[in-house]
Amino acid sequence: MFTEPHRPIDFLRRRGWLEVVCGSMFSGKTEELIRRLTRARIARQRVEIFKPALDTRYHDQNVVSHNQNSIRSTPVQSPSEILLLAGGATDVVGIDEAQFFDESLVDVCRQLADAGTRVIVAGLDMDYLGRPFGPMPALLATAEFVTKVHAVCVCCGELAAYSYRLSASESQVLLGETDAYEARCRPCFLAGPAARPAIEAARAAWAALGLVRR
Ligand SMILES: [Zn+2]
Numbered sequence: 127m128f129t130e131p132h133r134p135i136d137f138l139r140r141r142g143w144l145e146v147v148c149g150s151m152f153s154g155k156t157e158e159l160i161r162r163l164t165r166a167r168i169a170r171q172r173v174e175i176f177k178p179a180l181d182t183r184y185h186d187q188n189v190v191s192h193n194q195n196s197i198r199s200t201p202v203q204s205p206s207e208i209l210l211l212a213g214g215a216t217d218v219v220g221i222d223e224a225q226f227f228d229e230s231l232v233d234v235c236r237q238l239a240d241a242g243t244r245v246i247v248a249g250l251d252m253d254y255l256g257r258p259f260g261p262m263p264a265l266l267a268t269a270e271f272v273t274k275v276h277a278v279c280v281c282c283g284e285l286a287a288y289s290y291r292l293s294a295s296e297s298q299v300l301l302g303e304t305d306a307y308e309a310r311c312r313p314c315f316l317a318g319p320a321a322r323p324a325i326e327a328a329r330a331a332w333a334a335l336g337l338v339r340r
Contacts, residue, residue, distance in 0.1 A: 128158075128273050130165065140217075140242030144235050146265050148251035149275040151289040152309045156222055158275060159248040160197050163220045166244070171217035175199035176208050178226040205234040216243060224249030225259040232264040253298050254291035254307070256315065277309030281321040288315035 128145070147158045166173050179201040199220075202208055205227050212219050219238055224231060224247045235245045251266070251274070253259045266272055279286040286309035293306050314321040332338040 142239035142242040143244060144239045144269040145246045145271040146269040147248040147273045148262060150277050150287050150309050151307045152277040153275040155248040155275055159220055159222055159246060162246050163197055166218040172215060173218045174212050174216045175220040176202050177222040179203050180226055205231040208234055209237060212238060218244045221247045225262050227261055229261050231261045235265060254289050256288055279311035279314050280308045281310060281314040284311040286311050290315050
């Protein structure tokens with residue numbers, strides 16, 4: 127588990143850095159972001175949280191994770207707004223759903239960290255086709271600390287790194303996730319729709335043995 131580097135109480139020499147938490151859908155990225163931000167608040171640091179304005183899945187103002195833990199956040203249209211709003215008075219800046227921002231987020235995070243801010247970014251590392259997503263590759267390359275969290279494959283129970291899209295849409299951005307995506311491991315992601323009959327067949331076999339209810 128990630129723990130914060132020791133930060134001496136020295137208000138004249140602030141030290142900034144960049145942390146990235148990445149993974150697929152349902153991997154617990156946002157829970158991890160909230161955990162770190164909550165710890166910073168306990169340490170009486172000034173915390174600001176931002177997310178792209180287009181991500182209005184659950185609630186306009188809150189960063190909300192699937193387990194309903196939430197923390198107040200500010201929706202912004204572009205990364206440059208983060209610089210304006212975070213200003214110099216913020217110790218820790220959290221950014222959720224970073225994959226939806228454009229590449230300028232990379233330079234904004236660098237400027238914040240250079241100026242002494244601890245920046246914690248959470249986002250999808252790959253899109254539904256397994257391609258690196260938006261500014262995430264450059265953020266991963268320039269971060270001091272990288273944490274990749276994993277979901278559980280709904281087909282076979284292995285660790286899952288892919289977000290498998292159940293709908294036929296070909297848009298890279300598709301919100302409303304629980305019904306539109308599932309977490310899958312590499313073989314089940316590659317198997318596509320064929321991975322589903324496999325688990326249904328297994329379930330039927332288990333049911334025949336009386337191991338599970340139909
Ligand atoms: Zn699998």
